[in-house]
Amino acid sequence: MKRTARRLIAAVGGVAAASLVLSGCLAALIPDEKPAVTAAPDTSGVPSALMPYYSQVPEWTRCEADFECTTVTVPLDYANPGAGDIELAVVRHRATGGAPVGSLLTNPGGPGAGGVDFVIESLQYAVGAPVQESFDVIGFDPRGVGDSTAVACYDAAEMDAYLFDIPAEPRGSAGWVRELDEASRAFAEACDANSGGILPFITTENSARDMDVLRAVLGDTTLNYLGFSYGTFLGATYAKLFPERVGRLVLDGAIDPSVSGLEVSTTQGLGFESALRAYMAFCLDNRDCPFAGTVDDAMADLATLLASVDRRPLQASDGRMLGADSLVTAIITPLYSEANWPVLTTMLADVLAGSAEYAFLIADFYYNREDGVYLDNQSEAFRAYNCMDYPVDDDPADLDAAYALLDEKAPTIAPYWKGPDPCAQWVYPPTGVREPILAEGAAPIVVVGTTNDPATPYEWSVALADQLASGVLVSRFGEGHTGYNKGSACVDDAVESYLVDGVVPADGLECR
Template sequence: MKTLTIAPGSSPASTAQRSRRRRVGAVVAGAIVTVLTLSGCVTAFLPEPPPATSTPTGEDVAEALQPFYSQRVSWSGCGGGMQCATVEAPLDWAEPASGSIELALVRQPALGEKIGSLLVNPGGPGGSGYNFVKDSVDYATDERLQERFDVVGFDPRGVGRSTGVSCYDAAGMDEYLYGVSTNERGSDAWIAEMTESATSFGAACADGTGPLLAQVGTENAARDLDLLRAVLGDEKLYYLGYSYGTFLGAVYAELFPGKTGRLVLDGAIDPSTSNFEVTKTQAQGFESALRAYLSSCLQSNECPFDGTVESGMKTVGALLDSVDASPIRAVDGRELGGSTLFTAIIYPLYDANAWGMLSDMFESVMHGDAEMAFEFADAYNGRNADGSYSDNSTEAFMAVNCMDYRYNADPALMREQAAVMDEAAPVIGRYMSYGDIGCASWPYAFQGERGEIHAQGSAPLLVIGTTNDPATPYVWAEALAEQLENGHLVTYKGEGHTAYNKSNECIADTVDDYLIDGTVPAADPMC
């Protein structure tokens, strides 16, 4: 998760937060489709289900909320054995009568005897749960879960097909995400330039989105989650959240501990960590993953690096600094600077199976070719080959994070923190610094304090951490499991971001047994 918000032109829009991204550009898709692309297989051939209606639980809520909690959800077939629907939620949960928004849902009905609805969040913030389930249900969940649950994907408020955040057109997004500065990174002129860019972006989001922009924080999304639980007819919540989705699930458990059924939080985020500490820890995570990649790469005859891991790290750092000073022009006219190359590097670090493609990308950039690096960065940012954007994930990511954390606008403090980042992650730390700029001038400020989440009185909650997860470092899973009154840590000893449904039987069995039967491990299985 970078600093959870990054300065335009300084670093990608999030890593741990944009957690579960697995999209790739056309050039690289053929080579790593089985690694990064989310694609369904078995379920694509299921027959079209008949129209259906979900009956709400009918629980007692405040009078102003009754119209929302009493909705009957009408489902219609939308291809591939899926059903789609929309649900209305309050625009402002503090004033439910002030207006409403729409939440988009898709589900694959249970293939066998149904337990309930399993709501799935792929991460972000800004990730589309709708697309995740509709296009990739076999990646999101395994056959055992599909047999017993209606698998439900949803776009949180502000995201995708739900009432969304809207900021720039495609050309504006290109400039915001890929623009190259001629000023020295961290200088007064550079900070002023980045601040102007961030302020303009925030103003465009306010103009394009309207009142929703002030209401996209995670607490409101968690209240939406409870609404979805109720209108789907479940007395308790069944939930599978990845990366940022673990924070959404933890906030839900804090707000509604008595409504927790079985929640799996995979690739956990520590809710008590400050924006800067999140960024620093994640920088260390990606630095560690980069070292692991180099260690593996150097054992191959086709590795573009030679020597030791240390010399390889120095080469990567020099390459980043070189393109930052002298960008490489791509065929489409865009320039590959240090920030975009950084995005291209971290994208395949999410999954060790993509490290071979990372080697190809490094070799191409070393030879002055920017095309593959842009393919990776574009896949991360949701940019299509024709220059359009496939979703609003970047806008939603910024909007949610700007409402979820406090940010610092003092250049002196930013520079102090940048020095700490350089020491913590000598190669990539500088490309994850100054992230506060992105939200320091946001139209709406975070209200409240970040702190530990205990969810007192909740059901048992499963927290999964991967030991060398670059995006959501393992220490966060340890911290969240410790904070939760009824948290249970499950460790996956391995590389990559998140653990479930990645061909590890220990993790799969632990998660499935918990969600289906309520079986809680007596101790961490250390998978």
């Protein structure tokens, strides 16, 4: 999803952000004495220029209990394979039930979330037991991300300043816009200087082509795939490029590939406002809620709190100042999962008491920051992908219409969802296009949408399922981001029956 400058736009991404209990640590890799083997690569129909990549036989080594790791080489530029190589980090969890159906690639979202950590740390969260029994579950860090050849921009101190410093000029003023533009320009230039020339090639289309190389070297003739959030766009892009190689694809918490970046951020603003209202109804029914009255009263009080912090930021014990943008980060993060709503209650009570500590704890989780150290490069990769995937929409009429809609439909969120698009300062022009994806000729593709998903609003799942020639929509009626493995037996059965047994769910299936 596009994080437009609204100085903070919610990352649609990493499913890990939906659960505040996931670990952020990855133990050191410990190789086995003997490498594990894989099936022979599938090189059918591969152009000769790409044959060295498709014909690789990866060497797997044990890297955690029950997990094997490897690296796979892919071309930096598929249009010019001789221009250089990059590496992808890959992890595998062998099927627990014997002979597997095949490999199942996964992507947790982002863009910028790492799939290696996702599978090693959160396998049970990623896929249920029937899927683990039937598939070799594959996690990979996409190009530009994590332990693959990665985007690099700032050190920790510079990243702190970029993410948390508060502009000196008043919000919305010309000086404020100039400050944000200059910060975005400096960030983009640092990314270009420190990333070894890979930035023009950090695109979803190239990442989808990487998945086809992974499919081949894993020995599969078709791609089986489970993608969450941004991972739905990656999966749909694969289906557009390789419809004949689509196996069993499940896209959960979909992005509509036809909408602009401005539409994405506007729709997200509306989605988080809706989720906030649902949260407030929950909060007001609990004795520890720091708000009172009706939902409208509570939302008005929250707007007052945000405006107060915007005028007079709160200082944390580490010296950082909590402004409204960072507070919004701390508010939206628990909204990714209904199970984390009590966390939001605790945080808001803490801020109302004049403390910034709990809010920064949650904001740090969002950015995967721990004790002043950033544990991955997700924020940097997020920007790199989105600035190449989304053309900048700077038409004044479009901006005015978007802002008017936010003011009307999301008045609590709106003041902090407006500002210059940082991708307008990116060092390379975008190459992505925004258009419907049909993937004609593909096997059935299951799209899962949650009706009050704040990060990838339900309407996007409906749109993607309608666009795809073989799209099948499964709807989860409820709160939170994504639908599979979120407590709905109906959704879980539909997804797992399709992945494991190839049973296509009824189009339009409604689950609670």
